Amino acid sequence: MRKPDLDEKVERIALMRKQLVRVLDDDGQAVGPWAPGLTPEQLVTGLRDMMLVRAFDARMLRAHRQGKISFYMQCLGEEAIACAQQRALRPGDMHFPTYRQQGLLIASGYPLVEMINQVLSNTHDPLKGRQLPVMYSSREHGFFSISGNLATQYVQAVGWAMASALRGGTAIASAWIGEGATSESDFHAALVFASTYQAPVILNIVNNHWAISTPEDFARGASATFADRGYGFSIPALRVDGNDYLAVYAVSQWAAQRARANLGPTMVEWVTLRVGAHSTSDDPSGYRTDEAARFPLGDPVDRLTRHLLVTGALDDARQQALADEVTRDVEAAFQEADSHGSVKGGVVISPKTMFDDVYAVLPRHLREQRDQVEG
Amino acid sequence: MTAMTMIEAIRDAHVVAMERDDRVVVFGEDVGYFGGVFRCTLGLQQRFGAHRCFDTPISEAGIVGAAVGMAAYGLRPCVEIQFADYMYPAYDQIVSEAARLRHRSAGDFTAPLTIRMPTGGGIFGGQTHSQSPEALFTHVAGLKTVVVSNPYDAKGLLLAAIEDDDPVIFLEPKRVYNGPFDGHHERPIVPWSKHPLGEVPEGHYTIELGTARVHRAGSDLTVLTYGTLVHVAQAAADETGIDAEIIDLRTLVPLDLDTVLASVIKTGRCLVVHEATLTSGYGAELSATVQERAFHHLEAPITRVCGWDTPYPHAHEWAYFPGPDRVGRAMQALMSA
The missing domain is CATH 3.40.50.970 (Thiamin diphosphate (ThDP)-binding fold, Pyr/PP domains)
Structure with missing residues (x-):
């Protein structure tokens, strides 16, 4: 698969919306012009990011089974996409994520304990118990507040990118959406705005093949791919192996460079598979069989591990040390967060705080209502 | 200016x-x-x-x-x-x-x-x-x-x-x-x-959000309204000779409750007027709020004059619009209640 120049005419790369960019081959080698040339240290860091996300998700699911949290959403099998893109972008850039991009926060170095405080809705929850678990927010870490209403963030990301351009900034926005939510009208509004104003934004579509119980073709319709959606807007659109850390890094870097060079938006369809359930409230046995074993793209953690082993950047001992380290980090964070209470345990902050932040300044009617709340 | x-x-x-x-x-x-x-x-x-x-x-x-x-x-x-x-x-x-x-x-x-x-x-x-x-x-x-x-x-x-x-x-x-x-x-x-x-005025000035304006001072009854209907209420007062106090709310949220209540307590009668449809309109909120806080000062039930609960018609626009006749009749009814 060729790697076009940043300013390649969109019609000359139009077919890439139907192809698949890959770097890691079946033998664990990085091949082709998209190989991003990361150092062994960067690669090990990438692997550690993904392992940390996976360990974090596993610990949260355990906490759910133990009745300590009310709800959780894992990203099993999709770790490479968020982790690699985070490392390919810069501090100051702003991601507008969905609920399955915890890898962005974790790879940015956001404290695990803060994430768990949020998931527990405890007394240290940075969002003060207002949001469903996993709906994180961190301006400092370039992670826009997650909404439960799908696709709204996509056009907001375009607006944020337009603002950065209007102010002469070099920061870019990265919009995230699942393939199912591309059916929403806000997705299409985002594309027309991105195209019209040539906003410096990456338009990510994570195609994990499942929108709760409906397979991807309900959103895709008669199009061959989701990257096809970019074509009618003349937005360069690539279809990429989302389980290939190196491909994700390289294409994210290419799209970010295009945006920063004022060459406009780039759409990327990341092909992956939602290995687990939609959420802890979902039971996929009613609508799907276990296709993870047959999924041709393979597990992203295994594939990067294999690459590092065959290239000598990692050995078995280091791999085990990494595994122990991430498990230890997650457990330590969980123990600390757990000491600050939880909504399931009934230890939360004062309910009077629900009146804060409705407005910048508390108006009279809310002040009067707050006075009626105990606590 | x-x-x-x-x-x-x-x-x-x-x-x-x-x-x-x-x-x-x-x-x-x-x-x-x-x-x-x-x-x-x-x-x-x-x-x-x-x-x-x-x-x-x-x-x-x-x-x-x-x-x-x-x-x-x-x-x-x-x-x-x-x-x-x-x-x-x-x-x-x-x-x-x-x-x-x-x-x-x-x-x-x-x-x-x-x-x-x-x-x-x-x-x-x-x-x-x-x-x-x-x-x-x-x-x-x-x-x-x-x-x-x-x-x-x-x-x-x-x-x-x-x-x-x-x-x-x-x-x-x-x-x-x-x-x-x-x-x-x-x-x-x-x-x-x-x-x-x-x-x-030229240049910069602001009107604080959450402050109403007494459009017309009066003593017979209070009209709570905003937008176009401020001027309709004025015409209705002029044409009926009723000394209405017309409050232009200007901001609906946050509401200037002090101005609203001071007027209703003074006049003892309250008419709510807006162009939007009646049912679950902002007038319902005003009516509920006034009766909760000034019930014992009211000499008559709070009355609403609003758009009908229909889509806004084309040919029958003026039959829909709560004009000075409707508002004036409501004022007269409120005064004789």
């Missing part, structure tokens, strides 16, 4: 805001090159450049969604929805996003934007160019809702809205853009140049 129409006053507010703060950007359908279908943004693009005032695709969700993103970045967008009737595609972005961003992120992100939209009928606009959807906004926590009735207030309130740190819905009854329309559609409209509220 300069005599201005409400259109000119709104335009002037934009100029002042954009000169004072380069974070203020203005956009919407036909807003840039052409200056808006009601001409409220005329000349802004020429004066400030296309990066400060620009046209958008026909996508209300896109306009407000992009504005939320820009506001989160740190800009102060002031966007126009061409008619309030067109805002429904943007409603999710207004209700679920702009209104809640500060709260759901615990102050990490905010959405200081102003969303202007022309409202109300009386221009033969039919059901898709005549609506008054203020209650769809006042019901939403996190929004402030302003309805203007005259040029002086429009400029001061729009500047306050743009400078506010929260999302503000700014409703402009289009029937009063060019004069204080009092409901007498059979007569020529008096221009703002012949009305004291058409005198607009």
Whole structure:
């Protein structure tokens, strides 16, 4: 698969919306012009990011089974996409994520304990118990507040990118959406705005093949791919192996460079598979069989591990040390967060705080209502 | 002071805001090159450049969604929805996003934007160019809702809205853009140049959101109203000879409860008037609030005169519009109750 120049005419790369960019081959080698040339240290860091996300998700699911949290959403099998893109972008850039991009926060170095405080809705929850678990927010870490209403963030990301351009900034926005939510009208509004104003934004579509119980073709319709959606807007659109850390890094870097060079938006369809359930409230046995074993793209953690082993950047001992380290980090964070209470345990902050932040300044009617709340 | 129409006053507010703060950007359908279908943004693009005032695709969700993103970045967008009737595609972005961003992120992100939209009928606009959807906004926590009735207030309130740190819905009854329309559609409209509220100060001033204005002092009864109906109520008072105290609420959320209650306690009678449909309208909120807090001062039941609970008709516009006859009859009934 060729790697076009940043300013390649969109019609000359139009077919890439139907192809698949890959770097890691079946033998664990990085091949082709998209190989991003990361150092062994960067690669090990990438692997550690993904392992940390996976360990974090596993610990949260355990906490759910133990009745300590009310709800959780894992990203099993999709770790490479968020982790690699985070490392390919810069501090100051702003991601507008969905609920399955915890890898962005974790790879940015956001404290695990803060994430768990949020998931527990405890007394240290940075969002003060207002949001469903996993709906994180961190301006400092370039992670826009997650909404439960799908696709709204996509056009907001375009607006944020337009603002950065209007102010002469070099920061870019990265919009995230699942393939199912591309059916929403806000997705299409985002594309027309991105195209019209040539906003410096990456338009990510994570195609994990499942929108709760409906397979991807309900959103895709008669199009061959989701990257096809970019074509009618003349937005360069690539279809990429989302389980290939190196491909994700390289294409994210290419799209970010295009945006920063004022060459406009780039759409990327990341092909992956939602290995687990939609959420802890979902039971996929009613609508799907276990296709993870047959999924041709393979597990992203295994594939990067294999690459590092065959290239000598990692050995078995280091791999085990990494595994122990991430498990230890997650457990330590969980123990600390757990000491600050939880909504399931009934230890939360004062309910009077629900009146804060409705407005910048508390108006009279809310002040009067707050006075009626105990606590 | 300069005599201005409400259109000119709104335009002037934009100029002042954009000169004072380069974070203020203005956009919407036909807003840039052409200056808006009601001409409220005329000349802004020429004066400030296309990066400060620009046209958008026909996508209300896109306009407000992009504005939320820009506001989160740190800009102060002031966007126009061409008619309030067109805002429904943007409603999710207004209700679920702009209104809640500060709260759901615990102050990490905010959405200081102003969303202007022309409202109300009386221009033969039919059901898709005549609506008054203020209650769809006042019901939403996190929004402030302003309805203007005259040029002086429009400029001061729009500047306050743009400078506010929260999302503000700014409703402009289009029937009063060019004069204080009092409901007498059979007569020529008096221009703002012949009305004291058409005198607009130059430069910067604001009217604090959440402050009502006593439009006409009186002792017989209190009229709680806003927008075009302020002038209709004035005509009804003049024509019936009833000494009505007319309160122009100006801001529906937050509500100036002190001014409302002081007047009702003084007069003992309360008439609520708005153009929007009756059922679950903002008048219901006013009526409930007044009876909760001033019941023992009331000498008669609170009365509402509102638009009928039908879509806004085209051929029967004046049968729908709560004009001075209906309002006047309600005043007389309230006085004899």
